[in-house]
Amino acid sequence: MEVVIVPDAMAGGELIAEALAALLRRKPDALLGVATGSTPLPIYQALAAQVRAGSVDAARARVCQLDEYVGLPAGHPESYRSVVLREVVEPLGLGADSFMGPDGAAEDVQAACEAYDRALREAGGVDLQLLGIGTDGHIGFNEPCSSLASRTRIKTLTQQTRKDNARFFDSLDEVPHHVITQGIGTILEARHLVLLATGAGKADAVARAVEGPLTALVPASALQLHPHATVVVDEAAASRLKLADYFRATYAAKPHWQGL
Numbered sequence: 001m002e003v004v005i006v007p008d009a010m011a012g013g014e015l016i017a018e019a020l021a022a023l024l025r026r027k028p029d030a031l032l033g034v035a036t037g038s039t040p041l042p043i044y045q046a047l048a049a050q051v052r053a054g055s056v057d058a059a060r061a062r063v064c065q066l067d068e069y070v071g072l073p074a075g076h077p078e079s080y081r082s083v084v085l086r087e088v089v090e091p092l093g094l095g096a097d098s099f100m101g102p103d104g105a106a107e108d109v110q111a112a113c114e115a116y117d118r119a120l121r122e123a124g125g126v127d128l129q130l131l132g133i134g135t136d137g138h139i140g141f142n143e144p145c146s147s148l149a150s151r152t153r154i155k156t157l158t159q160q161t162r163k164d165n166a167r168f169f170d171s172l173d174e175v176p177h178h179v180i181t182q183g184i185g186t187i188l189e190a191r192h193l194v195l196l197a198t199g200a201g202k203a204d205a206v207a208r209a210v211e212g213p214l215t216a217l218v219p220a221s222a223l224q225l226h227p228h229a230t231v232v233v234d235e236a237a238a239s240r241l242k243l244a245d246y247f248r249a250t251y252a253a254k255p256h257w258q259g260l
């Protein structure tokens with residue numbers, strides 16, 4: 001696992017957007033796994049700026065969702081489908097046919113989960129999966145004690161996650177209890193995992209994920225199993241890392257051509 005400490009969220013966004021741009025230059029139809037929440041927004045803004053400036057062509061990029069609420073009415077502005085269309089697909093100038101996600105309104109949720117796992121494989125697998133981290137260490141919506149081998153499935157949110165996400169809704173009551181999320185086993189199949197965490201509120205989760213034991217109690221610790229996992233953190237989110245100086249020195253000495 002590589003840990004990169006950046007000064008602030010903006011710098012993290014630009015660094016990761018450059019990695020996405022480099023991937024698209026290498027593989028124009030790359031399948032980009034995107035995350036929701038506030039943290040990755042600077043990545044999407046920086047990538048869209050690169051597209052507008054003509055430094056990367058994203059016209060053939062494909063985008064896929066990490067997770068979704070269950071039971072929100074179609075077109076709800078806070079469904080992750082709506083968020084990804086609004087924050088990623090449209091700003092990159094892509095059409096809705098470049099995008100795939102699990103169907104949170106399906107009558108047969110289990111079948112929808114299995115279909116999504118299959119669709120990801122049939123699409124050739126995710127080239128780069130962006131991840132955020134929950135304050136309880138979750139990735140996607142894999143809450144603590146999710147199986148490290150799990151596939152896309154329905155999960156029940158913890159009260160903490162519902163409270164954390166209530167800011168996107170009019171009230172806590174409106175935050176769904178159930179979600180569909182790519183499983184940890186599904187996420188680990190992506191060729192490159194890039195987790196961005198910013199702010200002091202994530203420092204504890206980051207330290208447990210990066211330097212703690214591999215445990216289902218901290219789903220993000222599963223990144224330790226992946227051969228190409230990058231964790232980008234700002235100074236505040238890095239504040240509890242014991243090896244911070246080592247991570248800084250390693251990144252400073254890294255040849256530029258390697259990218260992330």
Ligand SMILES: N[C@@H]1[C@@H](O)[C@H](O)[C@@H](COP(=O)(O)O)O[C@@H]1O
Pocket residue numbers: 035036037038039040066067131132133134135139140141161165
């Ligand atoms: N399902 C999403 C996660 O993918 C995201 O990482 C997390 C953190 O969000 P934020 O970046 O807003 O803190 O929120 C939600 O739970």
